Amino acid sequence: MSTYHLDKILNTVINADCIEAMKQIADNTIDVIFADPPYNLQLGEALRRPDNTDVKGVYEEWDSFESIAEYDKYTKAWMQEARRILKENGTIWVIGSYHNIFRVGYIMQDLGFWILNDIIWNKTNPMPNFKGTRFTNAHETLIWATKNPKAKYTFKYEAMKALNDDVQMRSTWEIPLCTGNERLKNKTTGEKLHPTQKPEALLYRVIMASTNVGDIILDPFFGTGTTGAVAKKLGRQFIGIEKDTAYIAGAKERIAAIKVSSDETALEYSCKRKAPKVPFGAVIERGLIAPGDILYDEKKLHKAIVRSDGTLKMKNEVGSIHQLGAKAQNSVTCNGWVYWHFINEQKKLVCIDTLRELIRAEMGYVGE
Ligand SMILES: C[S@@+](CC[C@H](N)C(=O)[O-])C[C@H]1O[C@@H](n2cnc3c(N)ncnc32)[C@H](O)[C@@H]1O
Known part of the structure; x- marks a missing residue:
């Protein structure tokens, strides 16, 4: 099996199945992995609003699995590769909803990952529960983990506090869904290019919290390239993997259009000087x-x-x-x-x- 030269795949999107692509990346090379895998939403019949218009759910083929057992098998397979390529002191973020996050967390713990936090992304503008049959589902969960309990991972505590008006950042994040100009559109139909494009604000916090300038962030389910876009804005490097070429085209165009300030001050962040030890x-x-x-x-x-x-x-x-x-x-x-x-x-x-x-x-x- 051939192995990628890391420098050759930095700041690029690999068009492949992520398990196969990750197999070609050497052990212990990636600083942070951000994974937004298929949720296996199992939506069944199309959902309609009270005015009889269609609700755009996730009906794509990439989100459907024959059974929960199949989903588990797939999750375990990509996660094993992710764990192998992650540096010993690296961290992984996996985002999911109630449909998959419990299975994801269980598999992560079985594989030896050490959970640091589960973050609640509280959507300030969630989609209503049209049928009125249960609570409005207004959040997603991000699991943040290391490869083992002893890892000396990066956490920018001071930068998080500074971002939050000098108050400790909590594990509940209030961030709106991705809408407006940020949302990539299909140029012919004008519809959303991707059903689950994540907001840049979410990735901003993830990347600021857990990486240093220059670090390599790999996203095995790149979609519209939100991870790559924010990585570029923050002076980090990314590797994207995505199997859908239309999403890749959208992601590449989006990332290429980003202009970054050349003033180094822009990327400086608060970092408490350690008090010198006095015996x-x-x-x-x-x-x-x-x-x-x-x-x-x-x-x-x-x-x-x-x-x-x-x-x-x-x-x-x-x-x-x-x-x-x-x-x-x-x-x-x-x-x-x-x-x-x-x-x-x-x-x-x-x-x-x-x-x-x-x-x-x-x-x-x-x-x-
Ligand atoms: C939940 S979406 C990610 C959305 C992304 N975070 C964004 O902001 O646009 C999952 C993506 O993974 C891709 N995908 C699913 N299975 C894959 C696989 N085995 N290998 C590579 N890409 C895959 C899908 O095409 C889809 O774009």
């Missing part, structure tokens, strides 16, 4: 606390004497600020920096963390 010994070396000084907890229930080597002694126990803090509280862990206090010149009880902050400031670190 408790540094506080003693600088004379901020002297050997023999006494440290107390906030309520003065426990006290310990500071030794010259930076350890503490509390009754007969010796250990680090963290170990003795944990002992004092009968707990397994403790952040000694916030547990222990000293008495300052004004006879006030002050947390030793203020001394660590002094040292960090000397080192030029400015906290947030």
